[in-house]
Amino acid sequence: MRPRGPGALFLLMPLLVASSAQLGAQNCVNKQQLLTAIRQLQQLLKTQETRFAEGVRSVRSRLAALQGSVSRVGPDAPPVTCPALKAPPDGRKFGSKYLVDHEVHFTCNPGFQLVGPSSVVCLHNGTWTGAEPHCTDISECSSQLCQNGGTCVEGVNQYKCICPPGRTGNRCQQQAQTATPERVVSDPAFSRAPRCAQVERTRQCSCEAGFQLSGVAGDSVCQDVNECELYGQEARPRLCMHACVNTPGSYRCACPSGYRTLPDGKSCEDVDECVSPQHLCPRGTTCVNTGGSFQCVSPACPEASGNVSYVKTSPFQCERNPCPMDSRPCRLLPKTISFHYLSLPSNLTTPIALFRVATASAPGRPGPNSLRFGIVGGNGRGHFVMQRADRQTGELILVQTLEGPQTLEVDVDMSEYLDRSFQANHLSKVTIFVSPYDF
Numbered sequence: 001m002r003p004r005g006p007g008a009l010f011l012l013m014p015l016l017v018a019s020s021a022q023l024g025a026q027n028c029v030n031k032q033q034l035l036t037a038i039r040q041l042q043q044l045l046k047t048q049e050t051r052f053a054e055g056v057r058s059v060r061s062r063l064a065a066l067q068g069s070v071s072r073v074g075p076d077a078p079p080v081t082c083p084a085l086k087a088p089p090d091g092r093k094f095g096s097k098y099l100v101d102h103e104v105h106f107t108c109n110p111g112f113q114l115v116g117p118s119s120v121v122c123l124h125n126g127t128w129t130g131a132e133p134h135c136t137d138i139s140e141c142s143s144q145l146c147q148n149g150g151t152c153v154e155g156v157n158q159y160k161c162i163c164p165p166g167r168t169g170n171r172c173q174q175q176a177q178t179a180t181p182e183r184v185v186s187d188p189a190f191s192r193a194p195r196c197a198q199v200e201r202t203r204q205c206s207c208e209a210g211f212q213l214s215g216v217a218g219d220s221v222c223q224d225v226n227e228c229e230l231y232g233q234e235a236r237p238r239l240c241m242h243a244c245v246n247t248p249g250s251y252r253c254a255c256p257s258g259y260r261t262l263p264d265g266k267s268c269e270d271v272d273e274c275v276s277p278q279h280l281c282p283r284g285t286t287c288v289n290t291g292g293s294f295q296c297v298s299p300a301c302p303e304a305s306g307n308v309s310y311v312k313t314s315p316f317q318c319e320r321n322p323c324p325m326d327s328r329p330c331r332l333l334p335k336t337i338s339f340h341y342l343s344l345p346s347n348l349t350t351p352i353a354l355f356r357v358a359t360a361s362a363p364g365r366p367g368p369n370s371l372r373f374g375i376v377g378g379n380g381r382g383h384f385v386m387q388r389a390d391r392q393t394g395e396l397i398l399v400q401t402l403e404g405p406q407t408l409e410v411d412v413d414m415s416e417y418l419d420r421s422f423q424a425n426h427l428s429k430v431t432i433f434v435s436p437y438d439f
Helices: 006-025 031-072 227-231 328-332
Strands: 091-094 103-108 112-115 119-121 134-137 151-155 158-162 195-199 202-206 211-214 221-224 243-247 250-254 259-261 268-270 286-290 293-297 310-314 317-320 336-344 352-358 370-378 384-390 393-398 406-418 421-434
Touching: 103 112, 103 370, 103 384, 119 370, 227 243, 227 250, 286 336, 293 336, 328 421, 336 352, 352 384, 352 406, 352 421, 370 384, 370 393, 393 406
Parallel strands: 336 421
Antiparallel strands: 091 103, 103 119, 112 134, 151 158, 195 202, 211 221, 243 250, 259 268, 286 293, 310 317, 317 336, 352 393, 370 406, 384 393, 406 421
16 A cells, blocks of 8 residues: 655655564565655655645745735835914914824914814824814903013003112013112212312212212212112113112112022023032922922822822833733823933023923834823913924923913923823923023
8 A cells, every 4th residue: 555645755754664673573674565656756756746746836936926916016105294284373283194093283473362162183994183272352451461560561462560669671571770779969879089180170070889979060079870770760771680789979789589699790590509508408308499499399199099009210211110000090190200300590582492202112022113192281371382303202382471470380291102002192291380580
């Protein structure tokens, strides 16, 4: 009987080995049996070779047919894009890419408020998640922007504060440069006798630097020049960064509490109280320097709820403990929560990038191939937008000027996706301390 099938080869090989061993044990070689077995193996190999060749030809034919079918298919469809968006009148637009999952942000100029969504996302069907917003005029003075008794006057897309005596600034938030009480002419510190000389028949008088001659001939006096008042007028350069104090024959510059005067005698520099050898903050808190002052902060992780809990891995970061396999709500919560503190002067020129958030993958593990950034909380609505800086980085942009003193909070979310599948999100809680001064 002739062996059939691929299994016959493996069944016949042990028989040959066993027969050879048996024949060897009997010191007798049956040549005919051995030749018969060899011929059977050769025939089996030939049969298998034929079948293998037929299989290769069949696979090659199918691959050729498949290649022809693919070649006849039209060119790849262009990537899905959403309609182009324009900046609203009296506003601005951030974002110039209209591909799927890309975001565009909107904001309004000072004096206007946004009506509609502040951010839209391009969907897979080529539409945006919301309609284009527009900006409407608002009454600036209705917000009581002027401080310390200032009077607000409406203008075209702007306002102006008329400040009472002793106050200055866009909102009358600062003391006027002149901080000197009124002086009397007879005050020996601010009035002096002139130096006079008789030149032929004319009496000529002069004063020291910083004084000017006043009065009539024969009864003149050298009166101090108030440089602070002189240069405090509009369209004149400021003598001091903060306050000007008039002195007899000159002036000096003063800085607010928490600042020191620089060697130029005019500029002010913030004092970093947190580098002081004295422990200003109680145990368990961290000192954060701010403009003219400091804050003692102690960020805390969210309290445990159900099967969700966080652990503090550093003074400014919390990480979520592993979630149960079947708990999708747990996996949708932030994987990490970080805390950041910024100190800003008033009236910063906008737009300006304040904060960046980026992703990084662990060695040997694939990183996300798509990121989404957004503002998900805080009290700074209208002042900030999130903008993609590059493929792996997002930026928090200040788009509206800020007046201090005030404290703003912004919650920034970064969500990671791998092949359009949600992986994790990370929350950055940004606290911004705005100084009352523009330096």
